[in-house]
């Protein structure tokens with residue numbers, strides 16, 4: 001599927017040596033204050049460091065010119081600001097999608113994708129290295145779960161691209177006019193965010209906190225395979241983060257084949273959690289539905305889906321399947337996709353077809369990591 005010569009620029013870099021330092025991005029503000037107080041520093045230092053990191057995207061303590069030099073050295077010896085080392089970057093041939101493969105300090109790898117639209121710069125971030133959910137059409141699922149990302153590793157993905165967008169001289173060049181900023185974030189990369197709830201929400205608080213990264217919560221969407229109890233929990237968080245639920249089928253028999261977590265939380269339980277989320281938050285929920293030829297794309301299934309979603313404040317986002325090499329699943333044709341969408345709309349359910357992005361740079365979930373791993377062996 002990957003066709004490098006025509007469509008993408010791979011920038012392979014050697015993997016960095018393991019870094020034993022703690023990541024500053026994993027420290028809360030009070031923890032940083034305690035650390036600095038321990039170094040005999042006045043109270044205002046924490047605010048200075050925090051601003052360098054989350055407002056000015058500093059990637060080294062040397063940049064923090066309003067800090068005493070000895071302090072910069074002390075901090076640099078103990079802490080890192082860049083827990084993610086880029087090991088591959090790719091730009092789509094129309095220069096509107098940029099994907100990075102990052103190596104974590106323990107050697108695990110994750111992917112992050114920047115998608116450039118007319119009005120938005122949307123970042124698709126990972127929440128885990130690998131995934132335990134086992135969806136049968138997903139590339140990430142094939143390797144299983146390696147581990148949860150820390151809150152700092154989740155935030156670091158955003159800071160990396162915030163830095164790229166702020167810096168006109170950073171390579172590689174996409175079509176975007178820089179300097180600019182990240183306008184939207186979707187948790188639709190590798191992993192199941194609800195399976196790493198604590199760290200994901202710590203990261204979301206940092207990303208939305210006005211004194212930290214400060215992105216409006218409404219510009220962030222969390223996508224889940226459907227861990228129903230966690231959807232209920234999210235409703236009580238009091239942050240206006242958008243919810244997307246990966247549905248992919250309108251009945252339990254088919255959904256359990258595609259997303260095995262359905263055996264633990266079936267459609268009635270899942271839709272019950274979604275209804276109660278909407279009741280509490282009054283927010284419209286997105287249902288994602290990856291269309292697979294001959295599997296979940298028939299007119300009957302479209303009608304069954306429309307019936308199932310009656311009365312739910314929602315919107316269906318139809319995703320053209322990103323085919324994984326060696327997989328039995330193939331994408332639905334454009335005509336059948338449009339037919340499926342129209343049946344939903346006729347049934348009173350708003351439906352859109354997601355733009356296909358970055359397909360030639362393996363921007364689908366988990367796909368670049370697989371290609372790189374295969375090349376390395």
Ligand code: SAH
Pocket residue numbers: 133135137138139187188189190191192193223224225226244245246288289290319320321322323324364365
């Ligand atoms: N674990 C979360 C988020 C990660 S994946 C979830 O399941 O929602 C983000 C979206 O991409 C999900 O809807 C997922 O089902 C979908 N997806 C995974 N593999 C895909 C593929 N090969 N083609 C199209 N969509 C895919």
